[in-house]
Amino acid sequence: MKKTTLGNKNYFAPNPVVLVGVNIQGKPNYLNVTYTGIANRTPAMIFIALNKLHYSTSGVREDKAFSINIPSAEMLTETDYCGCVSGKDVDKANLFHTFYGLARNIPMIEECPLNIECEVVQELDLEGSNVLFIGKVLESYTEEKYLADGLPDIKKINPILFSINDTNYYSIGNNIGKAWDFGKNCARIDNRKRSVVSVP
Amino acid sequence: MKKTTLGNKNYFAPNPVVLVGVNIQGKPNYLNVTYTGIANRTPAMIFIALNKLHYSTSGVREDKAFSINIPSAEMLTETDYCGCVSGKDVDKANLFHTFYGLARNIPMIEECPLNIECEVVQELDLEGSNVLFIGKVLESYTEEKYLADGLPDIKKINPILFSINDTNYYSIGNNIGKAWDFGKNCARIDNRKRSVVSVP
Numbered sequence: 001m002k003k004t005t006l007g008n009k010n011y012f013a014p015n016p017v018v019l020v021g022v023n024i025q026g027k028p029n030y031l032n033v034t035y036t037g038i039a040n041r042t043p044a045m046i047f048i049a050l051n052k053l054h055y056s057t058s059g060v061r062e063d064k065a066f067s068i069n070i071p072s073a074e075m076l077t078e079t080d081y082c083g084c085v086s087g088k089d090v091d092k093a094n095l096f097h098t099f100y101g102l103a104r105n106i107p108m109i110e111e112c113p114l115n116i117e118c119e120v121v122q123e124l125d126l127e128g129s130n131v132l133f134i135g136k137v138l139e140s141y142t143e144e145k146y147l148a149d150g151l152p153d154i155k156k157i158n159p160i161l162f163s164i165n166d167t168n169y170y171s172i173g174n175n176i177g178k179a180w181d182f183g184k185n186c187a188r189i190d191n192r193k194r195s196v197v198s199v200p
Numbered sequence: 201m202k203k204t205t206l207g208n209k210n211y212f213a214p215n216p217v218v219l220v221g222v223n224i225q226g227k228p229n230y231l232n233v234t235y236t237g238i239a240n241r242t243p244a245m246i247f248i249a250l251n252k253l254h255y256s257t258s259g260v261r262e263d264k265a266f267s268i269n270i271p272s273a274e275m276l277t278e279t280d281y282c283g284c285v286s287g288k289d290v291d292k293a294n295l296f297h298t299f300y301g302l303a304r305n306i307p308m309i310e311e312c313p314l315n316i317e318c319e320v321v322q323e324l325d326l327e328g329s330n331v332l333f334i335g336k337v338l339e340s341y342t343e344e345k346y347l348a349d350g351l352p353d354i355k356k357i358n359p360i361l362f363s364i365n366d367t368n369y370y371s372i373g374n375n376i377g378k379a380w381d382f383g384k385n386c387a388r389i390d391n392r393k394r395s396v397v398s399v400p
Contacts, residue, residue: 001299001310004347006340010244011314011352012268014216014359014372015237037215037237038364039249040328044210047247047332049239068212076377084380099201110201114211124324126334128240132247134326140206147204152211154363154370159214161361161372162379163354164238170354171373172214172361177276179367180284 010164017160017169019082020048021067021098021107024059028093028107031056032083034162035130036068044137046118049130055087060133063105064120068135069112072158073171079160080169102139113157115141210364217360217369219282220248221267221298221307224259228293228307231256232283234362235330236268244337246318249330255287260333263305264320268335269312272358273371279360280369302339313357315341 015034022029035049046068050057060066071079078095085092097110101117108115118135125131146156154172161170215234222229235249246268250257260266271279278295285292297310301317308315318335325331346356354372361370 001297002343003299003310003315003341004344005301006342006352008244008337008339010238010241010246010337011340011342012216012236012238012246012270012316013352013354013357014361016212016214016216035238035241036212037247037249038210038212038235039247039332040326040330041210041235041251042329044208045326045328046210046212047237047239047249049237049247051241070212073376080377080379097201099203101205110203115203116212122324122326124322124334126240126245126322128245129242130240132239132334134324134332137208137210139208140211141203142206142211143202144204148366152206152213152365154213154365154368157213160376161214165352165354166348167379168354168375169377169379171376173371173373175368176273176360176371177280177369179280179362179369 013163013165014161014170015164017079017162019069019071019079019109019112020056021069021109022056022059023063023105023107024055024087028098029056029059029087030082030092030109032079034164039134045134046116046137047132047134049132051129052131057131060120065103065106066118066133066135067106067108068116068118069109070114070157070159071112073160075111076160076169101141108141113142113146114152213363213365214361214370215364217279217362219269219271219279219309219312220256221269221309222256222259223263223305223307224255224287228298229256229259229287230282230292230309232279234364239334245334246316246337247332247334249332251329252331257331260320265303265306266318266333266335267306267308268316268318269309270314270357270359271312273360275311276360276369301341308341313342313346314352
């Protein structure tokens with residue numbers, strides 16, 4: 001084995017790319033966020049880790065609410081732009097059509113294929129650069145054209161991925177297997193050292 | 201706008217796929233985890249949300265440590281298998297070669313292109329199915345063959361992605377743009393309603 005060390009930096013990739021929506025002083029603002037993921041299965045919860053200095057952070061703290069908007073790769077320019085400029089300086093709401101769902105204080109982006117409305121149930125100061133918010137999912141929104149068999153289809157959504165290692169954006173690739181179904185091959189993996197079933 | 205609602209389930213995708221390593225009763229165990237992401241920029245931190253019933257959860261609680269191992273798509277069978285069976289019943293360590301880094305109690309998978317050694321700095325009970333652990337990155341490991349310009353290269357790593365919506369695995373797609381550099385196009389986006397610069 002020839003492992004080389006990289007130090008205590010974040011080389012965790014790929015990362016999802018979402019636009020976090022929040023009202024600040026009554027106006028919608030959208031921030032490009034890649035420090036995000038699922039936090040809980042039941043009830044459904046999502047976490048975001050925001051830089052303490054970001055304009056949006058004060059808004060999430062105040063409203064105890066935010067939205068997750070999943071942009072498609074066709075929206076890459078606007079998505080990147082939302083990570084380039086601050087809502088302090090620029091009115092980013094003008095880039096999109098905003099809509100509201102169950103809550104009147106959680107702005108969402110109509111153009112994004114998938115929107116998730118969240119209520120903050122936990123805020124955690126990590127004593128570093130970021131503050132972590134955990135949001136309970138109130139409701140999710142999509143359009144019929146993004147569904148397959150009643151579920152949001154990842155290829156139709158065409159989301160953006162991020163590699164924090166080299167700060168490049170990527171598209172989603174091919175379907176390479178069904179989870180747990182694939183696991184039926186498990187029976188073919190026995191407990192010999194490094195016995196491997198080759199992936200077709 | 202014709203948005204349709206999906207209820208309060210997790211339709212947040214795509215998700216990264218990692219193997220979480222932990223020692224349990226002195227033996228390495230590996231669990232397939234997709235509820236994970238970056239939690240803090242400085243110092244580098246990663247979060248995992250584990251089902252309270254999982255065998256690994258007790259191990260992370262006890263050792264206050266875990267590893268993140270990023271498998272390549274070539275390891276899909278073993279990766280899926282680690283999500284199909286419990287370490288209570290099967291010795292999953294036999295699937296891989298285990299190595300240790302700075303800490304003697306954090307097992308890592310030699311075959312994974314990237315390994316991250318984490319010390320738990322925070323545990324959070326979400327009062328649902330999962331418990332959230334936040335790990336401070338102690339060290340990261342890779343091999344020279346996965347580097348480009350000294351940084352881990354996502355295409356060489358060839359990671360696995362997951363769509364929780366339909367429980368399928370996906371590969372990473374094409375490079376579609378450089379972050380913040382792409383944002384130089386920002387100047388071309390003015391504040392007209394929904395003015396859009398088309399992505400090449």
